[in-house]
Amino acid sequence: MKFVSLFSGAGGLDLGLEQAGWDCLFATDFDPAAIATLNANRGFRLDGGRAAFGRSVIEQADIRQLSGEDMLAKIGMPKGSIPLLAGGPPCQSWSSAGQQRGFEDPRGRLVDDYLRIAAEIDARWLMFENVRGLLTARGIDGVPGSALARVRQSLFQHGWQTRVELLNAADYGIPQRRVRLILIGYRTGDAPELPRRTHASVPGSGLRAWVSLESCLGSIRRPDPEEVIRATGKMALDLQDLPAGTGAKSPGKAEATRPGGHWGYKQGAFIADPRLPNRTVTASAQQDWVRDPELGLRRLSPRECAAIQTFPANWVFCGKRTDQYRLVGNAVPPKLACRLGEALADHVSQDGAERVEIWEGLNPLPKRLQGAISYTMRDELRNGASRRAAVKRPLTTAIL
Numbered sequence: 001m002k003f004v005s006l007f008s009g010a011g012g013l014d015l016g017l018e019q020a021g022w023d024c025l026f027a028t029d030f031d032p033a034a035i036a037t038l039n040a041n042r043g044f045r046l047d048g049g050r051a052a053f054g055r056s057v058i059e060q061a062d063i064r065q066l067s068g069e070d071m072l073a074k075i076g077m078p079k080g081s082i083p084l085l086a087g088g089p090p091c092q093s094w095s096s097a098g099q100q101r102g103f104e105d106p107r108g109r110l111v112d113d114y115l116r117i118a119a120e121i122d123a124r125w126l127m128f129e130n131v132r133g134l135l136t137a138r139g140i141d142g143v144p145g146s147a148l149a150r151v152r153q154s155l156f157q158h159g160w161q162t163r164v165e166l167l168n169a170a171d172y173g174i175p176q177r178r179v180r181l182i183l184i185g186y187r188t189g190d191a192p193e194l195p196r197r198t199h200a201s202v203p204g205s206g207l208r209a210w211v212s213l214e215s216c217l218g219s220i221r222r223p224d225p226e227e228v229i230r231a232t233g234k235m236a237l238d239l240q241d242l243p244a245g246t247g248a249k250s251p252g253k254a255e256a257t258r259p260g261g262h263w264g265y266k267q268g269a270f271i272a273d274p275r276l277p278n279r280t281v282t283a284s285a286q287q288d289w290v291r292d293p294e295l296g297l298r299r300l301s302p303r304e305c306a307a308i309q310t311f312p313a314n315w316v317f318c319g320k321r322t323d324q325y326r327l328v329g330n331a332v333p334p335k336l337a338c339r340l341g342e343a344l345a346d347h348v349s350q351d352g353a354e355r356v357e358i359w360e361g362l363n364p365l366p367k368r369l370q371g372a373i374s375y376t377m378r379d380e381l382r383n384g385a386s387r388r389a390a391v392k393r394p395l396t397t398a399i400l
């Protein structure tokens, strides 16, 4: 079973799909460090001895300049012959850490290039991964949820129904509480299955316990002392007495319903709790701190972040340290991608005959996800005005 990968990054999604038996024919990204990484890992031995990216054309390109026809010509495949188009457009414009400018942000419009290429190659399935913020992101009408609705509607007009879920990587045995939106586009009669979770915060009923950060870090080499970033100066003072699982607090956000403001942790100032799966590994160099019995309070290294993301220990990441953090943090955990790939492959092999399915329009989102969008709408009514006022007149830095 073959696939084409867009926005391939460090190849987390591609590696997982290949581990599940899929075969990557084309991978592309515009980031030179990503392309160097994909090339450096070409030939990596997968279980069973197959070589990763063994048959892939790997091409550095801006997706806005790529055409589906050229891509198919380069891999010698006709339109409609590639079952799966994998890849998620960049998430920054929908990330809760960003400005949530959605489609006003040129990065938000890359979704349109994704849709264009999907139609040009006429893939049977689309696998799209994004931050959870895409669920409630506002489109140009400013209504929470309308950005995703627009994506789903465009896919529907091109003949793809969509299945959308929020999956927590920790529920699949990954040592990370990373919640991501997964969208699978499918043609009529092809409704896919998503993988069942195997782990839970409270084990039981056949589910195993979440995998902790401690057990992940215990299974890999500790970084060398000269490689680690230690807390110094004000950061060291801010963090010194804080227990694991907390961090230095950021100035509060003014909110009508919470007169004291809504408090979060300052970015880059959180101490990981080793007994839990780690918080989301981000694309920044400011990863969580760990209290290391030998090296003191130090940041997680790029290699440790890669292990938390379930990359193999010998997967190469090219570029400077900041490039490596970015490539690792942007990736889909290969183990989650593998579960997704296996579920889709099972579905394909069981199928043979297509199921009868009548579409009366775009599928509704699952109730739980609709509830999250309604909550955001209510929250906007209650707190939107006070938050916008606070942006014009920022709160003074709080005393911790």
Ligand SMILES: C[S@@+](CC[C@H](N)C(=O)[O-])C[C@H]1O[C@@H](n2cnc3c(N)ncnc32)[C@H](O)[C@@H]1O
Pocket: 007, 008, 009, 010, 011, 012, 013, 014, 028, 029, 030, 031, 034, 061, 062, 063, 064, 087, 088, 089, 090, 091, 110, 327, 330, 331, 332, 333
């Ligand atoms: C979320 S990351 C993808 C991660 C990847 N799926 C993985 O699992 O490792 C998004 C990627 O889109 C790439 N990208 C952003 N804008 C692009 C553009 N205009 N053309 C091509 N690639 C682009 C970035 O360089 C980044 O590697």
